[in-house]
Amino acid sequence: MASGVSHSEWATTNHIVTEFFTKSSHIILESRIPNLIVQRQGGAITSPSSSSSLSGLKPRQKWFNLVLSDCPTALQVAEPWRTNISKPMVIDVLLLQTRARRAEVHGASGVPRGTVLMQTHSTGHDASIAEGPTDSASSEEESVVKTILERWIIWFDTQKKSNTFDTSDKKTEGLNVHSPMSGGWETTTVRVALELPSVYKKTVILLRYLYSIMRALPTHHLFRLANSYSESCNFSLDFRVSTVASPLSQSDELAMTPISLTPVETRWGKICLSVAYRHAAAVTALEVISPIQPRIITDYVIRPTTDPLRRFSGCSPVGSLHTGGLSGRREVHVVSVPSGSPSSPPVPYLLHRHSWSEDKLQPALQIPLSILPSSCPTGESLPGIENFNVQHSAPTQRPSFQSRQLPTTPLLHNDEQDVGIQPIILQDNYRFSPSPPTNLHHKDRSFKGPSSAPVRMQRHGFWTRETSPKPNRSLLPPQSPQRTSTGSSFQGTSSKSRFQMGQMQDWHGPSFGRNTSERPSSSNIAELKMLNLPPNTYNIYQFSMQVAADKKVEERLSFHSKSFYPPRPTLNSLRSASKSSSEDNLEEEFTFPFAVEEDEADEHHGRNEITGLLEPLYPSASTSQSQAAAVGALVRILKSASPLRQSASLSVISMPSHRDKPSVYHIHRGHGRITEISGGLGSEGPQVGSEGISASDMKSSKKQITQFQIQGKTHKTTFDALEELHGYQELKEFLQRQSGQNPVSEL
């Protein structure tokens, strides 16, 4: 009986163990390998969450009071252990990272993907280990990276390991202390009452624990991801069942944490379960899920209206810049192109349109000009420009300019080819935005030069010469035909000379106030930086010039690409356009054309009107009047200027006897006679064709002079006044000589 009881118990225990192997493998594989529970013998799909009643369950499903879904794979995997529970069941959960997934489940037979390394024999001998199909795949497997995520070991330990704490005779409860990594486990438990119900209960609890721990371990998250994104996953989970635990690498051992479950003791052994799982961080690192599967849009159609160049169309400054630089541009844009390429888009901040009324110019002036004259070597600094940067014109200086219709000017551009410095171009609608002054510093310093000029011109209205401590003629534009440009009358000789003279100067920017203080009269000579302007370019200063100029002048002011147009010189040049000027003055140090200097006044006869007109202008300019005020003053001067003596007919009376002698020819206006008065005529007496000079003649000459004076009073100019002075002086000398000779007769 006892043996019968024991046999039955043994059979029951064996049955429990066998079912435990099956159930545990079922739980493990179901919780780790996707799509195992889907398949089912007969095609029906069951899931653990199905709400089917428990009554229709198979007896095997009711084992351990844990109803699971059908999993034929698990059944097949556990089949060898149905007949032999002596061998452990080692289940390795593998992470397969392959490029080409080979997620095959062979046919409907439910051959598992995993590898069964154990072939059971009917004799129950040790099974030989055979490599399954997945391992034997040649090229495909070689490209697969296998990583052991978990290792589950289920075994029925029929051997009892004794230790010093073995109290097997005592019926006491104790803890099972396991040392998982030692290859086995050491227990200090005491034999307890081994009843089948208790054993069964404990196995139920153990499997509950197993089921729960399967959901608590980090690998379960990978399982969920693999289940959810089976198509987009670039990894797969696989398993490997064996009877021998393959040795783990040192790295794997370090990366895995062992857990030994409390074994369930039976009379014939212990049902043991242990797990070694990879850390959560390592598992997380293996998550390489791309839930969004990239796909190729085959029906993508590029809109015919899509034109990459069109993006520039909405922004005219950009477009204008982009399409080739400054030449031919009709619109004025204030742009600073730091990059230096003609096609480079302008600095964005410069492209904003601003509807300023008065400050349009001002920000423009602040915009650094990343442009250099072509002749100017890069890196050269222009002190005047720096000063220019500091001083920027007040907005009140410009109201009159804003309404001017200026010729279109190209964008500022730092094309170093031949355009040279592109001054700030203004138009009615400024298409620029203020730039921080620091931009100037970021730009090539060689670009700074031209930018200063307009500002100063705005401020003071005219250029003044600044004495530069370090005149930098290298910054000057080259003496090239570009400067002596053709085209407009601006390119005319006189004007050209003016401009070209200005070119040679170091560009310090006008410091009007300072210079005028130094040179009240002739100090208003600015060192002009002749700027090579592209066609249709204006600089700011030209605005002021255009205001005062007539239409013809304005036309002449229209830029030529190769002309420099300093504002003030422009005006002067316009006025002296009819005057003769030599190109030799180009090499000279530029003097302000309106500067009232004796030598200049003598040299440039045509300046009389202009000089006279502009004389009052200098003080006004020197006193830092606004340019508008200067223009107004100029207008007044022009209006109040004496007309040219065009009605007078000039006749030159030559005196042969006195031809070698210096003679003063007085252009006798009004009478159409030229009276020659010569100091040297006393001895010989003038042999005037018309009149001779004698005492009587002296009287007559006096009368003539008097008449001349009377006639000249109404339209007297400086020149006339000087002539009169000379006449008086000669007359005086003549009279003195006469008195010396005939002192009685005079009296």
Added chain:
Amino acid sequence: MEPQQVREVLRCILHTIMFNRALGLVRPRDIDSELFEKITYVQCGDATYEKLVEEKIDHLIAWVEKHPNKKSQVCLSFYETRNKHVAWFSNKVERLYWEQWWIYLNVIQPTHMRSRASHERPIDSSEEERSKRHAILEAELRDVLLQILQFVNEKKDHIPAVGNTDVVSFPYEIAIPSFGQSYLFHVLCRQMLEKHLCTYTMIRVLSEKLLFVRFFIWRHVQANVADWAPNHAQLIKQHEKIFFLTEVLVS
């Protein structure tokens, strides 16, 4: 944790415990936590238990809302019922708790909601803090679940035999803090003392009742330690007085 996290945390823990203690025929149901991405717990599938869990969680949340920033605890107890000798007042069904699971909760009220109207920076920082706390809570919850499983794994022998075929094999109860209940017992003690102080029988009854009350109080104190702490000392004093009086009277 925040109030909205209380429900999910309690669900995870209570269901995990129950699944490991429901030794009846169970069809497990995997529930992926909505709040915690990497946590999956298992339900035993017993509708009664699920309903009770939801009710208790609702009561707890209500209690937490009334007592903000106060620690609370939930107790899941498994007991055996034992019939005691029938006395006057009883039908005693003694409960022998063989396992109690105390779940201590510290619910904090989100304070960043007040600053939502002000500026964005505090909100961004508070959201970051919330996410951090959420991650910490998730990790702690996972650790708690592992601890529960470890305890389940280690302690098996105290579990009594399965007496029925229900899903949940053992009777259980879920206790949550309740102020009203404690006050009631206090009032009951007083009333009894005032009304039934005359006769010996009444004293005996009173003593038994007091014993019961004391036991009940003790149970509730054990179950609601934080809640009873301020009142516990007073109650103990009163009970000591009562018992002294009853002993005197009896003797």
